[in-house]
Amino acid sequence: MSGSTGPQADATRHPREHLTVTPSxxxxxxARADGNERLRGSGSLFESFFALDGAAxxxxxxxxxxxxxxxxxxxxxxDCEECVYYHLERCGEERVARDQVLEALQIxxxxxxxxxxxxLRRAVSYMEKLPNLGDGKA
Amino acid sequence: MSGSTGPQADATRHPREHLTVTPSxxxxxxARADGNERLRGSGSLFESFFALDGAAxxxxxxxxxxxxxxxxxxxxxxDCEECVYYHLERCGEERVARDQVLEALQIxxxxxxxxxxxxLRRAVSYMEKLPNLGDGKA
Amino acid sequence: MSGSTGPQADATRHPREHLTVTPSxxxxxxARADGNERLRGSGSLFESFFALDGAAxxxxxxxxxxxxxxxxxxxxxxDCEECVYYHLERCGEERVARDQVLEALQIxxxxxxxxxxxxLRRAVSYMEKLPNLGDGKA
Amino acid sequence: MSGSTGPQADATRHPREHLTVTPSxxxxxxARADGNERLRGSGSLFESFFALDGAAxxxxxxxxxxxxxxxxxxxxxxDCEECVYYHLERCGEERVARDQVLEALQIxxxxxxxxxxxxLRRAVSYMEKLPNLGDGKA
Amino acid sequence: MSGSTGPQADATRHPREHLTVTPSxxxxxxARADGNERLRGSGSLFESFFALDGAAxxxxxxxxxxxxxxxxxxxxxxDCEECVYYHLERCGEERVARDQVLEALQIxxxxxxxxxxxxLRRAVSYMEKLPNLGDGKA
Amino acid sequence: MSGSTGPQADATRHPREHLTVTPSxxxxxxARADGNERLRGSGSLFESFFALDGAAxxxxxxxxxxxxxxxxxxxxxxDCEECVYYHLERCGEERVARDQVLEALQIxxxxxxxxxxxxLRRAVSYMEKLPNLGDGKA
Numbered sequence: 001m002s003g004s005t006g007p008q009a010d011a012t013r014h015p016r017e018h019l020t021v022t023p024s025x026x027x028x029x030x031a032r033a034d035g036n037e038r039l040r041g042s043g044s045l046f047e048s049f050f051a052l053d054g055a056a057x058x059x060x061x062x063x064x065x066x067x068x069x070x071x072x073x074x075x076x077x078x079d080c081e082e083c084v085y086y087h088l089e090r091c092g093e094e095r096v097a098r099d100q101v102l103e104a105l106q107i108x109x110x111x112x113x114x115x116x117x118x119x120l121r122r123a124v125s126y127m128e129k130l131p132n133l134g135d136g137k138a
Numbered sequence: 139m140s141g142s143t144g145p146q147a148d149a150t151r152h153p154r155e156h157l158t159v160t161p162s163x164x165x166x167x168x169a170r171a172d173g174n175e176r177l178r179g180s181g182s183l184f185e186s187f188f189a190l191d192g193a194a195x196x197x198x199x200x201x202x203x204x205x206x207x208x209x210x211x212x213x214x215x216x217d218c219e220e221c222v223y224y225h226l227e228r229c230g231e232e233r234v235a236r237d238q239v240l241e242a243l244q245i246x247x248x249x250x251x252x253x254x255x256x257x258l259r260r261a262v263s264y265m266e267k268l269p270n271l272g273d274g275k276a
Numbered sequence: 277m278s279g280s281t282g283p284q285a286d287a288t289r290h291p292r293e294h295l296t297v298t299p300s301x302x303x304x305x306x307a308r309a310d311g312n313e314r315l316r317g318s319g320s321l322f323e324s325f326f327a328l329d330g331a332a333x334x335x336x337x338x339x340x341x342x343x344x345x346x347x348x349x350x351x352x353x354x355d356c357e358e359c360v361y362y363h364l365e366r367c368g369e370e371r372v373a374r375d376q377v378l379e380a381l382q383i384x385x386x387x388x389x390x391x392x393x394x395x396l397r398r399a400v401s402y403m404e405k406l407p408n409l410g411d412g413k414a
Numbered sequence: 415m416s417g418s419t420g421p422q423a424d425a426t427r428h429p430r431e432h433l434t435v436t437p438s439x440x441x442x443x444x445a446r447a448d449g450n451e452r453l454r455g456s457g458s459l460f461e462s463f464f465a466l467d468g469a470a471x472x473x474x475x476x477x478x479x480x481x482x483x484x485x486x487x488x489x490x491x492x493d494c495e496e497c498v499y500y501h502l503e504r505c506g507e508e509r510v511a512r513d514q515v516l517e518a519l520q521i522x523x524x525x526x527x528x529x530x531x532x533x534l535r536r537a538v539s540y541m542e543k544l545p546n547l548g549d550g551k552a
Numbered sequence: 553m554s555g556s557t558g559p560q561a562d563a564t565r566h567p568r569e570h571l572t573v574t575p576s577x578x579x580x581x582x583a584r585a586d587g588n589e590r591l592r593g594s595g596s597l598f599e600s601f602f603a604l605d606g607a608a609x610x611x612x613x614x615x616x617x618x619x620x621x622x623x624x625x626x627x628x629x630x631d632c633e634e635c636v637y638y639h640l641e642r643c644g645e646e647r648v649a650r651d652q653v654l655e656a657l658q659i660x661x662x663x664x665x666x667x668x669x670x671x672l673r674r675a676v677s678y679m680e681k682l683p684n685l686g687d688g689k690a
Numbered sequence: 691m692s693g694s695t696g697p698q699a700d701a702t703r704h705p706r707e708h709l710t711v712t713p714s715x716x717x718x719x720x721a722r723a724d725g726n727e728r729l730r731g732s733g734s735l736f737e738s739f740f741a742l743d744g745a746a747x748x749x750x751x752x753x754x755x756x757x758x759x760x761x762x763x764x765x766x767x768x769d770c771e772e773c774v775y776y777h778l779e780r781c782g783e784e785r786v787a788r789d790q791v792l793e794a795l796q797i798x799x800x801x802x803x804x805x806x807x808x809x810l811r812r813a814v815s816y817m818e819k820l821p822n823l824g825d826g827k828a
C-alpha cells in the first residue's frame with residue numbers, strides 16, 4: 001500500500017480521484033502541527049482550548065489508551081477525518097492492539113450507521129501505515 | 139433527588155418545565171423495553187440490527203466496560219438522550235467507576251463542545267440514581 | 277396503547293418519565309399549526325421558506341407519496357421528532373402502506389445507526405395512532 | 415400564551431403532548447443553574463470548560479450582543495433547545511432588538527433547513543416571555 | 553467536463569484546488585471496492601453490517617428505485633460524499649430519471665439547508681458522468 | 691504560504707497528502723460559481739433557494755457584516771468547508787476585522803468542540819490569502 005502513496009505514483013492523478021487514498025503519517029503530522037501552530041498564534045483562547053483538550057486526555061481514572069479509543073469514536077461520529085488519523089496515531093503510540101481499535105470502530109459503525117463507512121475505509125487504510133498498532137495492549 | 143421525581147411532586151408541572159429532570163431508571167427501562175419490542179415486531183431487519191448491536195458490545199479484544207464507555211460517548215456526540223441513559227445503566231452493571239464515566243463525559247465535552255452540556259447535565263443527574271456506579275472498576 | 281395517552285392516565289406522571297410516549301395526532305397537529313402561524317407572523321422570510329418547502333413536496337417527476345417518504349428519512353437523519361410525526365401523517369393521507377413506511381425507516385436505521393432507535397421507537401408508536409396508514413399504496 | 419403555561423393548565427396533560435410548549439424563563443433558569451452546579455462539582459475539567467466558555471463570550475473585538483447572536487445560531491445548528499433559551503435570555507439582557515434576533519434565526523433556517531423549524535417555533539414562543547427583547551439594539 | 557478529469561489535465565493542480573471536481577465513476581468504483589474489501593477483511597461484524605445494508609436495499613414493499621432515492625437523501629443529510637456517488641450510480645443502474653433524482657436532491661436541500669449546497673454541486677457534476685441517468689423511470 | 695500552493699509545487703503530491711492546504715481564492719471562486727450555475731440550471735427550486743439565501747443575508751435590522759459572521763459560524767457548525775471559505779471572502783468584502791472573525795471562530799470552537807479544529811486550521815490558513823480581511827470593522 002505504501003508504494004502507491006509515493007509522490008511519483010500520484011503525480012498524474014487529480015484531486016478527489018482516489019477518495020480512499022490516505023496521507024502518509026509523516027506528511028499528516030507535519031501539516032497538522034503547522035496548522036495548530038497557526039491556530040495557537042491566532043488568539044489565546046485557541047491556546048487555552050488546546051490545553052484543556054490535553055488535560056482531558058491525560059492519565060486519570062481511565063488509562064490513556066482507553067481515552068484515545070474514546071477520542072477515536074468521537075471523531076468517527078463527527079466525521080472528522082484528521083481527528084481519526086490523529087487518534088489512530090496516538091493509539092499506536094499507546095500500543096493499543098489492532099483488534100482493539102477495530103472493535104472500537106465497529107461500535108462507531110453500529111452507532112453511526114453506514115454513513116460512517118467511507119471514513120472507516122480510510123481509517124483501516126491509515127492503520128496499515130502505523131507500525132506500532134497491533135503489537136500492544138490497551 | 140429521587141424525591142423530586144415522584145409522580146406527586148410533578149403532577150402539577152407542565153411538559154418541558156424542568157428540562158433537567160430525568161426519568162426514574164425503572165420507568166425508563168420499562169418504556170425502552172416496550173418500544174424495542176414494538177420495533178422488533180415491525181420487521182426482521184430491526185431484529186437483525188439489534189442482534190448486530192449486541193454483537194458489537196460483546197466481550198472481545200476490549201472488555202465490556204470499555205465498550206460501554208465507547209457507547210456512551212457515541213451517544214453524547216449524537217445527542218441521544220435515551221442512549222446515554224442506557225449506556226450509563228450498563229456502565230453501572232459493569233461496575234465502571236463514577237470517575238471513569240465522568241472522564242469519558244469530559245472527552246465528549248471537549249470533543250463536541252458546549253452544545254453537549256444540556257445532555258451532560260442530564261447524564262450526571264441520572265448517574266445519581268444508579269447505585270452501582272462508583273464502586274467498580276473499568 | 278392509546279388508552280395510556282389520555283390526559284387522565286398521564287396527569288400523575290412527570291415530564292420525561294415516559295420517553296417513548298408520543299402525542300395524540302390531534303394535539304400535535306394543533307400545536308404545530310399554532311407554532312407555524314407564530315413563525316409566519318415573525319418575518320416574510322419564514323413565509324417564503326414555507327412556500328418553498330411546499331413546492332419541494334408538490335407532485336412532479338416523483339409522486340407525492342415517494343416525496344413524503346424522502347421527507348421522513350430526512351427527518352430521522354436529523355433527529356427531528358416533530359418532522360417525523362408530520363411526515364408520518366402525510367404518508368397516511370397519501371395512503372402509503374405501513375410496510376412501505378417501515379422499509380423507509382429501516383433504510384434510515386442502517387444509514388444513521390443505533391442512535392436513531394429512540395426516534396424510531398416513537399415513530400412506530402405514533403404510526404399506531406394513524407388509521408389511514410397501512411391500507412394504501414405508495 | 416403565558417396563561418397556558420401555568421401549572422394548573424397543564425396538570426392534566428401528558429408528557430410530549432404539546433411539543434411547542436416552552437418552559438417559563440424562571441423555571442428554566444433555576445433548572446439550568448442547578449444542573450450546571452452539579453456538573454461543576456463533577457470534576458475540574460467541567461469547571462475549566464465553563465470558564466473558557468465565559469471567556470469566548472466576553473467583550474472583545476466583537477460586542478457581546480453580536481457574540482450572543484453567534485451563540486444563538488450555533489445552538490440552532492446543533493439543535494440545542496436549552497442553549498437556544500439561554501442565548502435568547504442573554505440577547506434580552508444585552509438589549510438586542512427582537513428583529514435582530516429574528517434575522518439571526520432566519521440565517522439559521524436558511525443554513526440548516528426545515529429540520530430547524532420545530533426549534534425555531536419554540537424559540538419564537540420563548541421570546542414572547544422575555545420582556546427586554548425588542549426594545550434594544552445590537 | 554469529462555475532458556478535464558483526465559490524469560494529464562490535473563497533473564499540475566494541487567489537492568483541494570478544485571473543490572467541485574468529482575472523481576471518474578470508474579476510479580471511484582475501484583477505490584470503493586478496494587476499501588470495502590479491506591473493511592470486510594477486518595472483522596466479521598463489518599461483513600455482517602454490509603449484509604444488513606444489502607438487505608435494507610433489496611426489493612420489498614418499496615421498489616429498489618425508491619430505496620436508492622431514500623439512500624441518496626440519507627447520504628446528503630449526513631454529508632457523505634462517497635455515499636452520494638454510490639447511490640447516484642445505483643439510481644442510474646435502476647434507470648431512475650434525472651428529474652426524479654433532482655427532486656430528491658431538492659427535498660434534501662430544503663430539509664438540510666444551504667450547508668448541503670457544496671455536496672449538491674458535486675452530485676449534479678457527478679450525474680453528468682452517468683450515462684444511464686435520465687432515460688429511465690423510478 | 692502562497693508559494694507552496696502553486697501548481698508546480700504540488701504537481702508531485704498526491705490527493706489528501708496535505709490536508710491543511712487550502713485552495714487559492716481565485717480558483718475557489720471560479721469552481722463555486724461554475725457549480726452554482728450548474729445547480730441553478732437543474733431546476734427552478736434551486737434558483738428559488740438561492741434567492742431566499744440572498745434575502746437572508748441582505749441588510750436589515752442587522753448589518754451585513756454581522757450576518758456574514760453568523761453565516762460563518764453556521765458553516766463551521768455544519769463542517770461545511772466551502773461555506774467557510776465563502777463567508778470568509780464575504781467578511782473580507784465587508785471589511786470585517788481579522789480579530790472579529792477570529793472571535794467568531796472561537797465561539798464556534800467552544801460551541802462545537804475539538805472536532806471543529808481541522809476546519810478552523812483551514813479557515814485561518816485561507817484568511818491569510820484574503821487581503822481585505824484585517825483592515826476593516828464589523
